[in-house]
Amino acid sequence: MVVASAVSVSSPAAAPDERLGFVLVFAAAVCWSLGGMFARFIEIDDPWAVIFWRSVWAAAILVIFMLVRDGLRGTLAMFRSMGIAGIVVAACLTVCTSAFVVALGYTTVANILLIQAGTPLVAALLSFVLLAERIPRFTWIAIFAVIFGVGVMVSDSLGSSSSLIGNLLAVLIVIMFSIVTVTTRRFSHVRMTPAMCLGTLMAAGFAATQASSVQVSVTDMGFLFAFGAVNLGLGLAFFATGARMIAASYAALLATxxxxxxxxWVWLVHAEVPSTSTLIGGAIVFAALLSHIGMQLSRLSRPQRPGTSGIGALR
Structure with missing residues (x-):
């Protein structure tokens, strides 16, 4: 299938939208980063009950987001028009959101984050193969620097406590989220917020059939609301809107x-002091991401020569 025509060409007029895309995807990453902190507060033993309530609250926030932004008619129209691409995104997100919670019961948050750091590379490879997007050299450098830095961050935790099941679930998350990123970019004319809402509803429906009980305490419900509404729902709303405006490799990189x-957040809230390797690796990741974003913003602020595309000009 020829998909090269689906790759958008940046222009001075498109630059403001691209900048907004960067901001929204970064905001999504901030929301998602709160997940480990919220999960530590929840005392429920059954992960399927956690998945159920997290997905319910996420779906509620996404519905409210769409109703406020597009109204009832607009929201219904988006659900009707999301097509096969929306179904693919919904199915992948169902797997992602469920696998994340289940994986927390088998391995550490650090191990999951390490494996998830490979998402930019997988998304870039998929976009290169499927979308014919030309990936700039400095983007590849930033991707490998991020993966190396995260590897240093959590290297101390990859000992005997590492679970094969948990790590395989994390790999599954990487593959599914990469497909979500590339599909959202490929079908940028399709609003994917309804698809993400459908994905959370599918996850809630499946979890309800697996959970021994969905009854929780008032305290746990409060943290489940934050876990679902802020960490997942708001994060997905930001990502669904912003990822349409930028290349898949950039979206995945910012999500890192x-x-x-x-x-x-875990350190600040739960007083878990990061190790030396975490601090060193974090500095590498931070420097790589800031350098890449700085180069992107610099490119967007410069007028382009006639006949050059925003992505191709970076080669």
């Missing part, structure tokens, strides 16, 4: 801020 910020 989740990996950098996640341990910070």
């Amino acid at each position: 801020f989740e990996t950098l910020l996640g341990p910070v």
Whole structure:
């Protein structure tokens, strides 16, 4: 299938939208980075009950977001028009959101984040193969620097406590989220917020059939609301809107801020002091991401020569 025509060409007129895309995807990463912190407060033993309520609250926030932004008619129209691409995104997100919670019961947050750091590379490879997007050299450098930095961050935790099941679930998350990123970019004319809402509803429906009980305490419900509404729902709303405006490799790279910020929130709230390797690796990731974003913003602020595309001009 020829998909090269689906790759948008940046222009001075498109630059403001691209900048907004960067901001929204970064905001999504900040929301997602809060997940480990919220999960530590929840005392429910059954992960399927956690998945159920997290997905319910996420779906509620996404519905409210769409109703406020597009109204009832607009929201219904988006659900009707999302097509096969929306179904693919919904199915992948169902797997992602469920696998994340289940994986927390088998391995550490650090191990999951390490494996998830490979998402930019997988997304870039998929976009290169499927979308014919030309990936700039400095983007590849930043991707490998991020993966190396996150590897240093959590190297101390990859000992005997590492679970094969948990790590395989994390790999599954990487593959599914990469497909979400590339599909959102390929079908940028399709609003994917309804698809993400459908994905959370599918996850809630499946979890309800697996959970022994969905009854929780008032305290746990409060943290489940934050876990679902803020961490997942708001994050997905930001990502669905912003990822349409930028290349898949950039979206996945910005989303890696989740990996950098996640341990910070746990440190600040739960007093878990990061190790030396975490601090060193975090500095590498932070420097790589800031350098890449700085180069992107610099490119967007410069007028382009006639006949050059925003992505191709970076070669």
